[in-house]
Amino acid sequence: MLAALIFWLLFLSIDVLKKNIFAVEDTRYLLSFYFFGFLLWFCITFPLFHFFQKSQKSPPLLRFVFLLLIGPIAGSVKVILSWTSFYLTIGLHDRGVPLFAFIIKQGSFHFVEATIIAWVVLILFFLSELYIKYRNKSLEAAELESQLIQAQLETLKMQLHPHFLFNAHNTISMLIRTKKYDQAIDMTSSLSDLLRATLNSGEKHFIELKDEIELMKKFLDIELIRFEDTLDVSIKISSDCDNALVPNLILQPIVENSFKHGISKHLGKSQLKIEAKRSGNRLIVDVFNTGPKVKRNFDMDKDQGIGIKNINARLKQSYQEDYTFNLINSNNGVICIVEIPWSEKD
C-alpha cells in the first residue's frame, strides 16, 4: 500500500511536468478534471488493493485472469466518473450534448490509458507482495536457524553446567581414589561422547527420533553412573518410531526440566521414563519424572522458564498450531507430553 502511495506521488509529479500543467490556464479544467481525476485514482487504489488482497487465496491462474480483468474495470470506473464530472462542471448538458456520446467520444483513448495505469498499480502491488513474501521467508529461515543454535547452546550449557560437569569430574576422581579404574575410564569416555555428539549435532532442523534418543542416552548414562542406587531410567520407543522426524535437540530441555524441577527435588528413589509411540498420523512423546507436582495455577503460556518458552517457540515455528505440549500431574510425579504431526525421513 505504501508503495502505491509513493507511486501516485511520483506519477503526479511526472504527469505535472509532462503536461506542463502550470502553463494551462483553464482553471476549470485543472480543478474539475485534472485534480479531481487524480484524487479519483488515489481513492480507487484502496478498493483495488482490497480486491488484490482478496485474490491472494485463489489459485495463480485464476488470480491472473481476475487481476487482468480488474484493470479495465478500475480504468472504466475512473474514466466514467472523471468525464462525468467534467461534463457536469463544463456545463455540456446545457448545450445539449448527450452524456453517453460525450464519454464514448472522449473516452476511447482514455480507457486504454486508465486500464494500463490500473495494471501498473496492480503490478506494483504484486511486486511488493513478492518482496514481503521473500522477506518473511528469510525471516522464518533465520528464526529456525537461531532456534536450533539456541537449542545447541542450551544443550552445551547443560553439559557444561558446573553442577553437571564438576560433579561428573568429581565422580571420576572418586572412582580413581577407590581404584575403580574401569568405571572411571567408562565415565570419562561417556563424558567425551556426550560433548562430541552435541558438537556434531549439526545444522539439520529435524532429525530422526532414534538419533535424538541416542544423544539423550549419553547424557543419562552419566547421571546413571552417578546415581546408580537412586535413579532408574527407562526408554521405550516403539520400533516404528525410530525414523520419525523431530526437531533437533527438542528432548534436551524437557529432560533437563525433569531433573531440575523433579528428580533433583525428590527424596529417595527417582524414575525417568521416556516413551514414544505413533498414533495415526501423530507422534506422541512422553517424559515422566518423579518429583513435586506442577502447581495448581501453573499456566504453560505464562510460564517464564526459559526451557518451556524455548520448547513452545520451536514447536510453534516447526508446526504452527498443529502440536500440543502439556505438563500433567501423575501419581508421584509429572508427565510432559509432546504431540506433533507424524513425518518420516524418506
Place this chain on the structure above:
Amino acid sequence: MKKIETLIVDDEKKSRDGLVHLLLAEKNIELIDVCKNGLEAIESIEKNRPALLLLDIQMPGISGFDILKSISYKPVTIFITAYDQYALKAFEVHALDYLLKPFTDTRFKEAMTNAIDLIRNNQEKQSIDALKRLIDTLEQTTNSNETIHSSYKTNRLVIRVDGRIELIDFEKIIWIEAYDYYIKIHASKTFIIKDSLKSINQSLPDFFLRVHKSSIINLKYLQNLEPIGHSEMIANLNGNLKIKVSRSYKDELMRRLSENLSK
C-alpha cells in the same frame, strides 16, 4: 588422644565411597556414619552428635543448608560443593572451609588438618558461631511450607516449615484438615503447609483414612462414632475432637473398622 567423630553426608554413592576412603587414611578421625540424604542426616546428626561434618550442599529434597537449619546441634562443618556462587561467597564472608569438587588429596588433607586443629584446640566454638551466622544470613530461599515429596520409606512425614525440615511421626498425627490451598496437620503442634489432602493421602500409612472432603483422621485415635442423621456421623477422637464423617466416605470407614475388628 580421642579420635574425632566424623559424619559424611553425600547423595552420590561414588562420592561417599571416595570420602570414606579418604577419611580412613586419617589417623585422627573416627568415621561414625555415612548418610545418603538429608533425612538420614538430620536423624543421624541429632543422634550421634559428631564433632565434624563433611556435608554436600546440593542434594535432592533436603539440601545441606536445610540440614543445618533443621538440627539443634551444630558440628564443625566442611562444605562440599561443585559450584554455587552464592554459597561460596557466604563461606568466604564467614571464613568457613569448603571443598570444591573435584578436589585434590592435598586440598582435602589441608581442610581436615584445619578442622582437626580447631577441634583439638577447643576453638570449634568460633567456627560453629560462624556457621550459625551463615545459617541466619542464608535467606530463606526455600521458606515455603511444603511436604517434601518423598517415596523414601520412613515412619515419618517430612515437611518443610519456615525453612526448617520437620520430621513428624505418623503415629503422632491425630488428623489432617483441608484449609484452602493448604492443609493443617494436627499433631502435638499444628503445622500449616501447602499441599492437598488428595496428595498427602498418598504418602500416609494405611491407618489414616479420609472421612470427609476436608479431613483425614488417624484411626488409632478414633474412640467412637455417633450417627447424626442424613447417613452422616461424628467421629470422636482422643481429646474431645469431633470430626464429621460424610456420607460418601462412611462406607469405607465402616469396612475398615470391621476389618480391624476381625483381625
